[in-house]
Amino acid sequence: MPVTAKYIVEVKRIQEILNAKTWVSNISDSDYITGIYASDLMSDVLAYGKPGSMLLTGLYSVQAIISAYMAEFRGVAFIRNKTPEEETLKFAREKGMFVLSTASDMYDACIKLAGLETVIPEEAPEAEKIHKSDNLTTYTFKIDGNDFASAGMVSTRVKAILKSIGYEPEIIRRAAISIYEAEMNVVMHARKAEVTLTASDKEIYIIVIDEGKGIGDIDLAMQEGYSTATEEQRALGFGAGMGLPNIKKNADKLDINSVVDVGTRIEITFHIK
Amino acid sequence: MKLKDIIGSLSLNVLTNLDDKEVTGVYISDMLSDVMSNAKAGNLWVTIQTHKNIVAAANLIDISAVIVTQGTRVPEETIDLANRYNVIIISTNDSTFALSGKLYQIGIK
Structure with a gap:
């Protein structure tokens, strides 16, 4: 069979x-x-x-x-x-x-x-390309803006990959939460984005580069409760104004660069102890 | 406390496949970022949200089960996705408040 x-x-x-x-x-x-x-x-x-x-x-x-x-x-x-x-x-x-x-x-x-705990649900998006060198694996994914139906699938996939590599549950949880928030930000505020995950024995490094409206005031966006989400998005439970603060709380390092009406680049790093 | 015991004592409706899991506590929220930030692995998540994204959120932070209150209808696609990811969804006609009281009474602190 x-x-x-x-x-x-x-x-x-x-x-x-x-x-x-x-x-x-x-x-x-x-x-x-x-x-x-x-x-x-x-x-x-x-x-x-x-x-x-x-x-x-x-x-x-x-x-x-x-x-x-x-x-x-x-x-x-x-x-x-x-x-x-x-x-x-x-x-x-x-x-x-x-x-x-x-x-x-x-x-x-x-x-x-x-028995491998790495089963990827069929709906999860495929990694676009995979490059591998010494102890370093890179995966890229695409996210479409406004695609609420598949929102969360890239994070789900990333979690499964990190689990299969064998990182500690605590760091996987922090990475999963961070990438989820970054993914939701793209779905809510950008047209599209590319996510790159680099996993090594020293760190987990995630870059999300989107094309979208950008962030006018990053300090303001970092404040808990500040959000530019629509009423409709809030009704679904998104746009609590906790996305970027959540990433900051969970990541070891967060860098944000943004140009209004062009897009935003977020780099999130987790150090492996 | 075991999930099956909670379901049995409060007569909750299970909408998905069911595995017995250890419940570590309860987190109530309808804001997804809040759940992601504050719910702990093994928590029951009580909400009125029913769209597909709750499955990803619950799966990412290892929620023991999602309890949808007020008899809110859960779309078929959410249930299908939940079954695929082994996320358990339960429903009750109680309000979030009423359910919280009952959960507390049976000893989930």
């Missing part, structure tokens, strides 16, 4: 969880996955597999990695400790895919991977 789940997980975590042996690594762009697809039927993989996933399979022939490649998967994990064929390894090296093997059987591997 094919099993799908949506994850954004570093391959390193998968290796740990499955106690996997790495046959081909290809670390640069291939070291995270956005889904897991478990199947031994390659036509299933081609029909239902989502790009960016990892294939978990008991099919040991070279067809496994070829199908995974066709479905734009990042790599393959073989179950029951099978030694992959040389042809498979060669193909993976050429195509920049990873190959792992684990002693677990399919059920055991699925259970272990399902």
